[in-house]
Amino acid sequence: MTPGLSDEQLAHYDRDGFHLAQELFDREEIELLRRSAKEDKQLDDHSFGRGDGEGGTVRLSLWNHPGQGIYGAFARCERLVAAAEQILRDEPYHYHSKMIMKDARVGGAWAWHQDYGYWYGNGVLTPNLVSCFIAVDPSTRQNGCLQVIRGSHQCGRIHHKLTGEQAGADLERVSEIAKRFEHIHVEMDPGDVLFFHANLLHRSDQNASEHPRWSMICCYNAKSNDPYKESHHPRYTPLDRLPDSAIKQIGAQRFSGDQTEMAWLDPKREASARQLEEDA
Template sequence: MKLTPQQIERFDSDGYLFFPGLFTPAEVAELQAAVPALYARREACNVREKDSDAVRTNFAAHLCSEPFARLARHPRMVGPVQDLLGEPLYMHQFKINGKMAFEGDVWQWHQDYGTWKNDDLMPTERAMNVAIFLDDVNEYNGPLMFIPGSHRLGVVDAQHDRTTTSYPLWTIDKTLIAQLVERAGGKHGGIVSPKGPAGSMILFHSCLVHASSSNLSPWNRISVYLSLCAVSNHIRRFKRPEYIAHRDFTPIRCLADDCLLARPPVELPWGQGMPARALETSLDPIGAIGETTP
């Protein structure tokens, strides 16, 4: 999937693009069917909510699940990011966020690159997220909220929040959020929240400030996130375990556009379980790419 000049201009201005219903119901069903088994695993890859057993985030499904291994190589998700960054990409992070009915907790205001810079020593913001809805997203089940244009400020001040939720995050001060919202239009567009049917896709800049509220509705809101990074911009430190911040900088090779339904064979390096090395960490900066690719 190629972006048009108008879409590229809109991305540069707003920091995100929204594609309602980009994946068909049949394609979404392939992914939905694989989620329960992933969420049932009692491994480190499943981070659960602070006050319940509901899964908040599942990491690295593309290394152990065939449908998600295909999604990780899908041209509709990978192609637009490659257009914008202009070079081959690798998978920095792959997660399935579960904002479960009545139990899904907040994601505080943050920039993704803030975490990638501080924790992983990613050199620049040449990385971004692509999200696909596995459930319908409405105003009640905790949709993403963006501050349009906030990516143009680069990295803003953040604090490491280890207490609010079960997942630590580099979060942004409320006073600064209020200023950013007012700068973006206040009550007239200072916060936007893309909503749509399952199969919709959002592409957003790694410095775009975003958050989501808790899910008090009776409807789940599960989304898949591919965090794609330019190969030249690979991380320089393994402070976080491999199942969270990946260490294989091999460029992604896309499959055919019909891969979710055609089901071509894919490799599952963690198909027999997460390897012990996936839990290892180091505070030492790493060397050249050829010295670190498995």
């Protein structure tokens, strides 16, 4: 299954700054990801929190290199990488992935921001990057689904400043943008994927519900957009793509007890990503 984006969908992405691909991953695939993440002590131990300035804390785990395990199978699968290549009009490489752990009753909010608002400081010269938000749990208004401002990527990079422990976009400017562009709550079922532009304004509310809202986000940069300096996230590194069938194959191996060479996190390669924990 590698349908890619149609010309119409790609045009809508360029216009709106995002595209929602429903049921991109089937129930078996997303259940392998959900079970792997929620039973993964290493993922939990690697997580760190960011205060949202509203009394809540966002918990996440972040890594730079996709690895050989189930998380890498998703980040390297042809389904995601081919779509990223269409969107970027260039060879994509894995910039980083993260698991957002918005737990029931305690999951914090994300302030309005643009991903390029962060990545600009990493030596990335243009916003030609794409994030792929994979819903692991149902994502609803009640448990703090992603919100976007349609077309806001056309406004260019906005100044960001600290909101709690997060860098948020200048609220005066966000307020004016919201008067002219549509504000959307993106509700998603497990297996849905939202592709969105690095300059798209997005946020999420705290999770006040009884239901968790975990999601995995795979971020890709264009080869021609290789950062000019070293930072927390990698410079151009060729991506070893996998066929879509690898997700179920690796997932089955994950729970068979045979996890040789399946570790998702290589401590030596993730030194820069771990620096983000120390800065948290």
